[in-house]
Amino acid sequence: MPRKAKSDAGRSELESFVLGLVWQLGPCSPYELRAHMARSPSTQWSASAGAIYPLVRRLEASALLVSATARTGQRKRREYRITPAGVRALRKWIGPPLSDVVTVAHDPLRTRARFLALLTPAQRLAWLEAARKALDQVEAQVQAWHRELADPADPFASCMTRSGELDVAGRRQWLQAVRKAAKR
Amino acid sequence: MPRKAKSDAGRSELESFVLGLVWQLGPCSPYELRAHMARSPSTQWSASAGAIYPLVRRLEASALLVSATARTGQRKRREYRITPAGVRALRKWIGPPLSDVVTVAHDPLRTRARFLALLTPAQRLAWLEAARKALDQVEAQVQAWHRELADPADPFASCMTRSGELDVAGRRQWLQAVRKAAKR
DNA sequence: CCGCTCATGTAACTGGTTACATGATTTA
DNA sequence: TAAATCATGTAACCAGTTACATGAGCGG
Numbered sequence: 224m225p226r227k228a229k230s231d232a233g234r235s236e237l238e239s240f241v242l243g244l245v246w247q248l249g250p251c252s253p254y255e256l257r258a259h260m261a262r263s264p265s266t267q268w269s270a271s272a273g274a275i276y277p278l279v280r281r282l283e284a285s286a287l288l289v290s291a292t293a294r295t296g297q298r299k300r301r302e303y304r305i306t307p308a309g310v311r312a313l314r315k316w317i318g319p320p321l322s323d324v325v326t327v328a329h330d331p332l333r334t335r336a337r338f339l340a341l342l343t344p345a346q347r348l349a350w351l352e353a354a355r356k357a358l359d360q361v362e363a364q365v366q367a368w369h370r371e372l373a374d375p376a377d378p379f380a381s382c383m384t385r386s387g388e389l390d391v392a393g394r395r396q397w398l399q400a401v402r403k404a405a406k407r
Numbered sequence: 408m409p410r411k412a413k414s415d416a417g418r419s420e421l422e423s424f425v426l427g428l429v430w431q432l433g434p435c436s437p438y439e440l441r442a443h444m445a446r447s448p449s450t451q452w453s454a455s456a457g458a459i460y461p462l463v464r465r466l467e468a469s470a471l472l473v474s475a476t477a478r479t480g481q482r483k484r485r486e487y488r489i490t491p492a493g494v495r496a497l498r499k500w501i502g503p504p505l506s507d508v509v510t511v512a513h514d515p516l517r518t519r520a521r522f523l524a525l526l527t528p529a530q531r532l533a534w535l536e537a538a539r540k541a542l543d544q545v546e547a548q549v550q551a552w553h554r555e556l557a558d559p560a561d562p563f564a565s566c567m568t569r570s571g572e573l574d575v576a577g578r579r580q581w582l583q584a585v586r587k588a589a590k591r
Numbered sequence: 592c593c594g595c596t597c598a599t600g601t602a603a604c605t606g607g608t609t610a611c612a613t614g615a616t617t618t619a
Numbered sequence: 620t621a622a623a624t625c626a627t628g629t630a631a632c633c634a635g636t637t638a639c640a641t642g643a644g645c646g647g
Contacts, residue, residue, distance in 0.1 A: 243522040254626050266510040274607050317519045319537035326450040328512045333570045335501045338427040339563045353503035361509055378588035379523045386517045386581045393577035397570045404562035438598050458635050
């Protein structure tokens with residue numbers, strides 16, 4: 224999709240998220256940011272170079288990040304740190320207020336379910352089965368990620384995966400309701 | 408954000424959704440589509456004219472929709488109907504397969520929670536309280552929508568709102584987990 | 592006749608996507 | 620020395636966003 228209305232002072236959700244990531248990971252290169260995002264099971268952003276490199280430059284231009292050249296062995300890289308202004312911006316973005324932030328979640332599965340009446344009863348059952356299996360896979364993925372994380376330092380990190388688990392559980396329960404509706 | 412990878416044969420999620428809406432509502436004008444989308448509590452799409460009018464034209468160019476001029480009283484409007492090819496495309500989009508469709512949901516609340524460690528304990532409690540209230544509001548909105556709908560003809564319609572309710576319930580439960588983590 | 596809703600569009604913008612390009616350093 | 624990884628970028632594209640513009644018909 225195209226850019227949603229920017230939530231805060233002209234900063235997109237991705238920009239704020241990356242800002243937070245720099246705060247969380249400490250000094251790090253765009254490459255590391257990209258790698259970190261690619262590891263997470265979230266499909267929200269592609270972590271493409273074309274997104275990240277211009278983005279961190281924008282944040283530096285806004286003085287929310289500063290950069291310096293760093294080395295590991297002989298390899299050079301550009302390392303970004305968050306500035307006090309960056310921390311302030313991040314805190315403001317986190318909120319409250321949250322009224323504009325909390326909305327009904329977008330779920331492509333639900334979007335499709337809206338048109339289940341188009342299918343034959345047999346096709347509907349097949350669809351429901353496929354949905355269940357797909358949810359299983361996502362759950363496995365989330366749990367694998369959870370195991371991989373296991374950072375006792377930040378108690379909120381494990382909450383992230385818990386969110387994914389509850390999300391899947393809720394949708395599974397919802398599938399039950401759909402199944403019931405399909406049977407009538 | 409920018410356009411996600413188009414899920415099907417070059418059609419965006421919005422395009423397929425609108426195609427389904429035309430199927431569901433029967434012959435209707437872009438104006439009606441826009442009004443219908445604006446009534447729903449979903450914030451996924453803005454239902455802006457700049458999105459819808461070019462979109463239905465694209466779908467017509469692909470022969471998934473056909474249009475004709477219609478009248479209510481003296482008022483003229485352009486009415487779109489779905490074609491057999493459109494129905495086929497819609498059915499294909501619904502799936503299965505669903506493996507590419509089902510992912511961990513994007514939740515801006517969760518995104519922000521990731522950085523709760525940045526706040527003071529007092530701020531965290533305030534944040535959690537604000538989140539709870541915001542969820543309450545969303546739930547009320549969903550339930551109002553549910554009452555408004557109440558279409559006994561399509562049993563899947565009421566499943567849509569049920570999804571929203573379960574979604575909110577899951578996130579509320581998740582907030583509990585975060586609260587617990589915050590107390591440690 | 593005035594204001595409101597119906598109804599259809601266009602124009603400029605933009606941030607993220609895909610895809611491509613390049614080079615340096617490490618490892619086998 | 621060849622392949623893989625680290626590392627940084629650019630270029631073209633594009634769908635959806637905001638904002639603006641216009642006019643017809645209907646109700647009071």
